[in-house]
Amino acid sequence: VEKKLKLKKDVVCHVCEGSGAASRDAYLSCPQCRGSGEVRQVSQSLFGQFVNITTCSRCGGHGRVLKDPCKACHGDGRKKGESIVTVEVPAGVTSGNYITLRGEGNAGPRGGTSGDVIILFDEIEHEYFERHGDDILYNLPLSFSQVVLGDEVEVPTLTGKAKLSIQPGTQANKILRMRNKGIPQLHGAGRGDQLVRVVVWTPTKLSADARKLFEELAKSESTRPSVKDRSFFSRVKEAVL
Structure with a gap:
């Protein structure tokens, strides 16, 4: 992306053209x-x-x-001023990366060499993407029926919306990977992946009909964790406690 920045800096005095002198024989x-x-x-x-x-x-x-010093700059050859520079931000930069614009800094005194401008990047957090290197993580909320029966959903990516297939029986917190949907590699040809974490959305209010359906489902053994799964969850609970 291209950005234009306004800089406050020391610029060449237009009266003496940077020499600092009021005349040629000064x-x-x-x-x-x-x-x-x-x-x-x-x-x-x-x-x-x-x-x-x-x-x-x-x-x-x-x-x-x-x-005989220049009266406009008091012999320094410079005055306070502004300039606009164009910065080409390469794809894939992250916080701490920087680029140097040679000769775009403060003008040197009395016709001396101008300094440089160092652009240091500070990455702002995205509204719903979380960066992990060149990969990005997106939390996808799904209903109970979607993870049980499977579905095809649209998810946002860095380049627009894309379809993602949800397999029947997908577990909560499962990470799905969308290849080459992440951040372009800095100075490279490839790009990272988009990781999609399944977040099962739990309704806080149910209609009477919906509650009856869930009560019927609760009676079915097929909707409960198996003995193997319960044993695993118990070990996790014990480890946490």
Whole structure:
């Protein structure tokens, strides 16, 4: 996706065009370093002569000093301003990923090189998708009759709605996998899967007729967990308690 960002930053002064000078002859050769930008200090020791080279404190290493600064930027060559940059956000980025826009940062002082802009991504939680790497998880609410009898339902995906087959006897919390319906791999050709977790919806209010039907179903052994299943659930209960 493409995003446009407005940045507040230091921009080149339009009056002096970034030079910081009010006129062409506003700069003089630095009298302290004689235009070299460096100061050499010679010292003598028992081991011989040493030369220490440091940046000139008068001109800051530029080799020249400004005698007539630009009044608009006070000799800095920059002013506060704004710019709009276009960012190409690659598919598959996640929180912590970043991209660098070279030369789009603050303008350098007195015609110096501009800095960079670092775009750090922070992922916002989706309304109903949960991200797990390149896979996404979606909780699908189904009625008791749908999981018992089976059904074909429509589920939302990142690219639109898709049909999903629910097999008869599907258990609650079962994870169904929709291949290649997840998030595109960053700098890759493939994409993850969409995981669909079955959530059995339990009605809180029943009509009289519906209650009678459920009471009849409750009498049937086929709607109860088998001895094997009950044993498993008991072990789970004991482990939890």
